[in-house]
Amino acid sequence: MGYRVAVVGATGAVGREILKTLAERQFPVDDIVALASARSAGQEVSFGEKRVLKVRNLEHFDFTGWDVALFSPGGSVSAKYAPRAAKAGCIVIDNTSHFRMEPDVPLVVPEVNPNDVKKAKRGIIANPNCSTIQMVVALKPLHDLFTIRRVVVATYQAVAGAGKSGMDELFTQTRGSFVGDPAEAQQFTKQIAFNCIPHIDRFMDDGATKEEWKMAVETRKILDPDISVFATCVRVPVFIGHAEAVSVEFEEPVDLERARRALRDAPGVVLHDKREDGGYVTPVEAVGEDATYVSRLRIDPTVPNGLGFWCVSDNLRKGAALNAVQIAETMIALDLLGHHGQG
Ligand code: A2P
Numbered sequence: 001m002g003y004r005v006a007v008v009g010a011t012g013a014v015g016r017e018i019l020k021t022l023a024e025r026q027f028p029v030d031d032i033v034a035l036a037s038a039r040s041a042g043q044e045v046s047f048g049e050k051r052v053l054k055v056r057n058l059e060h061f062d063f064t065g066w067d068v069a070l071f072s073p074g075g076s077v078s079a080k081y082a083p084r085a086a087k088a089g090c091i092v093i094d095n096t097s098h099f100r101m102e103p104d105v106p107l108v109v110p111e112v113n114p115n116d117v118k119k120a121k122r123g124i125i126a127n128p129n130c131s132t133i134q135m136v137v138a139l140k141p142l143h144d145l146f147t148i149r150r151v152v153v154a155t156y157q158a159v160a161g162a163g164k165s166g167m168d169e170l171f172t173q174t175r176g177s178f179v180g181d182p183a184e185a186q187q188f189t190k191q192i193a194f195n196c197i198p199h200i201d202r203f204m205d206d207g208a209t210k211e212e213w214k215m216a217v218e219t220r221k222i223l224d225p226d227i228s229v230f231a232t233c234v235r236v237p238v239f240i241g242h243a244e245a246v247s248v249e250f251e252e253p254v255d256l257e258r259a260r261r262a263l264r265d266a267p268g269v270v271l272h273d274k275r276e277d278g279g280y281v282t283p284v285e286a287v288g289e290d291a292t293y294v295s296r297l298r299i300d301p302t303v304p305n306g307l308g309f310w311c312v313s314d315n316l317r318k319g320a321a322l323n324a325v326q327i328a329e330t331m332i333a334l335d336l337l338g339h340h341g342q343g
Contacts, residue, residue: 241283
């Protein structure tokens with residue numbers, strides 16, 4: 001049996017990746033609709049190699065009879081339309097941060113907490129922040145072994161996380177620097193080309209940014225409420241692919257070989273860790289790939305039971321589109337999809 005699938009925000013960076021991922025993974029689709037704003041209604045987007053979908057206006061769309069909707073149109077748009085879709089009986093998997101911390105909305109990474117999809121009482125499941133997803137995929141097998149107490153992480157986040165306009169800004173500023181045009185900061189607060197900006201999302205009262213706060217609270221919701229996370233999130237001039245330098249303190253003594261084995265066997269993780277020139281994975285190499293790559297695994301001797309590593313993943317794929325599609329696949333495996341929206 002196939003499903004009736006809606007993709008909301010289908011013209012955006014994540015929406016396009018969702019369409020690509022659904023097609024690549026041969027998600028069982030009976031019917032599919034691409035939705036965006038009135039601005040792009042009538043435009044065409046590709047679904048796989050062969051099909052083209054005409055974009056329809058979200059505003060006038062009736063979700064009755066649709067099984068699942070994958071949303072990535074921005075927080076305020078999801079806030080308005082996701083409950084509307086869920087009320088019509090369509091399961092919503094939302095990529096924005098709007099519903100993530102609501103207690104009756106599960107926040108799911110299928111390799112970590114797949115069974116939480118059963119708790120979707122409101123018909124909405126949230127997809128975590130891109131930086132959180134890749135980190136918890138790598139942390140889960142280590143937590144199972146030695147129990148994590150504290151995580152300190154610095155991120156190196158690609159501009160694709162800021163949407164299509166973020167990618168355009170890096171491109172324009174980079175080109176501008178060669179032809180002598182002054183770099184104009186629009187979406188980002190400072191020049192992003194050839195620079196690093198320690199500021200993603202808005203500032204909170206304690207001096208952390210909301211992106212940093214998200215990494216802490218989302219990790220606790222997905223993995224374990226007892227873990228503390230201190231994050232510094234940095235935007236870097238990379239188009240696609242987030243990297244993270246992660247330092248972990250565990251309850252129990254760490255055995256490097258057991259950690260290595262667990263990461264090698266963990267779903268969604270590829271351990272690529274050779275202690276030689278080039279023996280690690282960088283964002284450019286992770287583009288278009290599904291895995292979270294772990295490299296530079298080593299004992300941190302400066303704290304009791306410490307371990308450090310570097311992880312990299314395609315933020316548009318595992319960080320967004322792929323994880324959302326995997327949530328839908330998890331619901332199919334648990335026989336939770338297709339009982340809604342039958343009109
Ligand atoms: P549109 O192209 O019509 O503006 P990105 O994060 O890459 O910028 O993409 C955002 C996505 O969300 C786009 O597909 C965009 O469509 C869509 N979107 C933005 N605002 C709305 C809205 N009010 N209603 C429906 N879709 C929206």
